[in-house]
Amino acid sequence: MQQETVQSGTIETTYREAVREAIRDAIKRDERVFLMGEDVGRYGGCYAVTKGLLAELGPERIRDTPLSESGFTGAGIGAAMAGMRPIVELMTVNFSLLALDQILNNAATVRHMSGNQFGVPLVIRMATGAGRQLAAQHSHSLEGWYAHIPGIKVLAPATLEDARGMLWTALEDPDPVLIFENVMLYNMTGKLAADAGPVDIDRAAVRRPGRDISLVTYGGSLWKTLDAATALAAESIEAEVIDLRSLRPLDDATIMTSVAKTQRAVIVDEGWRSGSLAAEIAMRIVEQAFWALDAPIGRVCSEEVPVPYPSHLENATIPQASKIIAAAKTALGRA
Amino acid sequence: MAEFRMPSLGSDMEAGTLVEWLVKPGDWVKRGDIVAVIETQKGAIEIETFQSGQIEQILVNLHTKVPVGTPLALIRAEGEAKPGAAVAAPPPTAPAVPLAAPPLIRAPVAPPAPPPPVAPGAAARARASPAARRLAEAQGIDLSTVTGSGPAGAITYADVERRLGEAVAPPEKKRAPWLDLEAMRTAIAAAMARSKREIPHYYLEHQVDITACEQWLTQKNATLPPDNRLLIGALAIKAAALAARRFPAFNGFYRDNKFEPAPAVHVGVAIAIRGGGLAAPALRDADQLSLDDLMSRMRDLVQRTRAGRIRSSEISDPTITVSSLGERGVEVLYGIIYPPQVAIVGFGKTVVRPWVVDGAIGPRSVVTMTLSGDHRVSDGHAGALFLAEIGKLLQEPNKL
Numbered sequence: 001m002q003q004e005t006v007q008s009g010t011i012e013t014t015y016r017e018a019v020r021e022a023i024r025d026a027i028k029r030d031e032r033v034f035l036m037g038e039d040v041g042r043y044g045g046c047y048a049v050t051k052g053l054l055a056e057l058g059p060e061r062i063r064d065t066p067l068s069e070s071g072f073t074g075a076g077i078g079a080a081m082a083g084m085r086p087i088v089e090l091m092t093v094n095f096s097l098l099a100l101d102q103i104l105n106n107a108a109t110v111r112h113m114s115g116n117q118f119g120v121p122l123v124i125r126m127a128t129g130a131g132r133q134l135a136a137q138h139s140h141s142l143e144g145w146y147a148h149i150p151g152i153k154v155l156a157p158a159t160l161e162d163a164r165g166m167l168w169t170a171l172e173d174p175d176p177v178l179i180f181e182n183v184m185l186y187n188m189t190g191k192l193a194a195d196a197g198p199v200d201i202d203r204a205a206v207r208r209p210g211r212d213i214s215l216v217t218y219g220g221s222l223w224k225t226l227d228a229a230t231a232l233a234a235e236s237i238e239a240e241v242i243d244l245r246s247l248r249p250l251d252d253a254t255i256m257t258s259v260a261k262t263q264r265a266v267i268v269d270e271g272w273r274s275g276s277l278a279a280e281i282a283m284r285i286v287e288q289a290f291w292a293l294d295a296p297i298g299r300v301c302s303e304e305v306p307v308p309y310p311s312h313l314e315n316a317t318i319p320q321a322s323k324i325i326a327a328a329k330t331a332l333g334r335a
Numbered sequence: 336m337a338e339f340r341m342p343s344l345g346s347d348m349e350a351g352t353l354v355e356w357l358v359k360p361g362d363w364v365k366r367g368d369i370v371a372v373i374e375t376q377k378g379a380i381e382i383e384t385f386q387s388g389q390i391e392q393i394l395v396n397l398h399t400k401v402p403v404g405t406p407l408a409l410i411r412a413e414g415e416a417k418p419g420a421a422v423a424a425p426p427p428t429a430p431a432v433p434l435a436a437p438p439l440i441r442a443p444v445a446p447p448a449p450p451p452p453v454a455p456g457a458a459a460r461a462r463a464s465p466a467a468r469r470l471a472e473a474q475g476i477d478l479s480t481v482t483g484s485g486p487a488g489a490i491t492y493a494d495v496e497r498r499l500g501e502a503v504a505p506p507e508k509k510r511a512p513w514l515d516l517e518a519m520r521t522a523i524a525a526a527m528a529r530s531k532r533e534i535p536h537y538y539l540e541h542q543v544d545i546t547a548c549e550q551w552l553t554q555k556n557a558t559l560p561p562d563n564r565l566l567i568g569a570l571a572i573k574a575a576a577l578a579a580r581r582f583p584a585f586n587g588f589y590r591d592n593k594f595e596p597a598p599a600v601h602v603g604v605a606i607a608i609r610g611g612g613l614a615a616p617a618l619r620d621a622d623q624l625s626l627d628d629l630m631s632r633m634r635d636l637v638q639r640t641r642a643g644r645i646r647s648s649e650i651s652d653p654t655i656t657v658s659s660l661g662e663r664g665v666e667v668l669y670g671i672i673y674p675p676q677v678a679i680v681g682f683g684k685t686v687v688r689p690w691v692v693d694g695a696i697g698p699r700s701v702v703t704m705t706l707s708g709d710h711r712v713s714d715g716h717a718g719a720l721f722l723a724e725i726g727k728l729l730q731e732p733n734k735l
Contacts (some may be wrong), residue, residue: 292466296486332486
């Protein structure tokens with residue numbers, strides 16, 4: 001066995017291909033699984049995630065839908081209640097608002113409203129985030145809103161392993177799971193174990209250990225945060241980088257263990273600052289690790305404006321490594 | 336206008352650091368009020384004012400080290416005219432001199448001078464992180480003694496750790512705040528070396544039957560709640576104080592090659608401090624106090640001394656010292672005089688011995704008293720009478 005593992009080795013791949021492989025694997029593995037969404041079939045997905053899958057897996061399993069997020073998300077909920085394992089792709093979080101009623105009022109509540117007679121084992125995937133010059137209406141980062149809702153799980157895969165491995169575990173879950181794929185990650189290349197498979201979806205991961213400050217982040221901001229940590233290390237500041245992976249539920253234990261060690265925290269979140277997920281995490285740290293804190297908790301969030309179209313303004317609006325470095329230094333009294 | 340000056344709390348003190356103001360401009364104080372805390376080699380000392388009045392101006396900022404005699408604040412006596420705004424602060428060493436005549440009648444009433452700025456942080460809490468606060472509390476570190484290096488100058492965990500490293504004392508975890516045992520040891524070394532260098536000590540020793548005291552105490556304490564019970568040490572101090580009043584050659588100061596007898600008897604009580612410190616603050620007018628008062632003052636003094644908070648007058652006032660090693664000590668101790676005092680009386684522990692009373696041998700409680708006297712001031716003959724007087728007084732505890 002060991003021999004085989006070594007031989008199988010790693011493959012060079014992209015985040016996009018890792019998601020595609022996860023979908024292909026799930027559909028092949030379980031006959032109840034199918035994917036539906038706008039342009040997922042003939043067009044191959046607006047981010048080309050599902051390119052080639054219609055030809056390979058057929059129209060029963062890869063289904064193009066009308067432009068009606070509320071309609072096909074509701075259809076997915078019904079299919080899940082009836083025993084299927086649907087993957088609903090919402091093109092982006094911006095359009096998911098049209099399906100918010102289905103997600104919040106149906107998917108998240110049916111188990112409760114039916115007295116546990118029905119569950120909704122549904123997975124909804126969607127792209128999120130800014131950075132591709134798509135202007136204010138197509139650049140939202142609203143995963144923090146969804147993380148507010150009891151009854152669903154919210155995931156944010158940031159690595160190739162998680163892009164490849166979270167989907168299957170999410171499909172196994174008896175309740176709705178939302179997966180947010182940051183638009184800036186699809187082209188990310190890297191090495192992935194050829195036999196990469198399902199991963200857990202309930203624990204945060206320490207992506208870089210450090211002793212001086214905890215940088216808590218997720219999704220597209222993870223890589224900017226790791227860049228910041230590398231730059232900080234050049235100034236003898238050892239930052240610990242935590243990838244939340246799951247935004248709901250939050251893995252408090254991993255966060256608090258880290259903060260207890262470093263005594264300082266900066267939260268990096270592409271959502272707007274007010275009422276953000278970063279605010280929730282900061283408050284949990286205050287509730288659970290107040291006496292360990294050696295500095296005010298810092299936040300790097302998006303500026304509270306509609307995301308601008310011009311590239312330089314867009315970049316100035318969302319978290320960047322330079323802002324993370326500055327926030328970390330402020331917390332360390334080295335600004 | 337009176338000046339409140341950095342006091343001398345001992346012949347070895349040259350300077351002190353102001354660590355806390357307990358008053359602000361405009362506050363009224365009366366003689367005896369504690370107005371500031373200064374840090375010396377003996378630890379943090381609360382300083383009293385001898386002048387009643389209103390605090391006019393604070394002249395020295397916190398954490399400033401200034402020589403003895405430096406004016407720290409101006410106190411305006413009740414009824415004294417408020418100086419005009421034009422009056423400059425007096426030079427630090429000269430007494431306050433009014434520079435301008437009071438404003439003439441025709442002049443409109445001058446608006447009061449704006450209150451002088453209080454040193455920042457005097458009233459506000461120290462800015463410190465939760466982690467720093469928790470560490471400081473656990474380690475008995477006063478945050479006002481820690482310099483902050485964190486965001487906006489806040490005190491961080493590392494700052495408290497650094498402060499802990501500075502205050503390396505014997506491996507005592509629970510140290511009283513502000514008690515710098517290392518500095519205290521330096522002060523003891525200086526005082527004791529000076530004593531042995533300058534004072535020609537002579538030593539006398541006298542054994543006293545204190546059975547009467549013990550019996551009297553047993554009876555008396557039976558009627559008292561535990562918190563108010565008397566200890567034999569209180570009787571010893573009272574007896575020594577009364578004897579000192581009758582033998583003035585043992586009560587006072589030797590300064591500038593001459594002896595100055597003291598008009599009152601303030602007994603310095605030697606108090607050991609856990610971790611290796613020693614202080615002998617004064618029980619003022621010990622000869623005048625009832626035993627109950629003396630006992631409660633003694634308890635208070637021991638508690639405050641071990642907490643590192645002694646008043647300035649208590650440090651500089653003692654006119655004679657009494658040292659008792661208590662029940663866990665040895666039978667005889669020979670004290671070293673604390674200059675500029677001229678005598679120290681020692682009490683060993685009480686032991687039961689065969690003793691002749693009225694021609695018969697019986698078991699009696701016996702204590703060995705000693706006197707270390709300054710031979711420049713007194714001779715052995717006077718010392719013997721002084722010591723015998725203490726012994727005599729202890730035979731009639733009900734009269735103490």
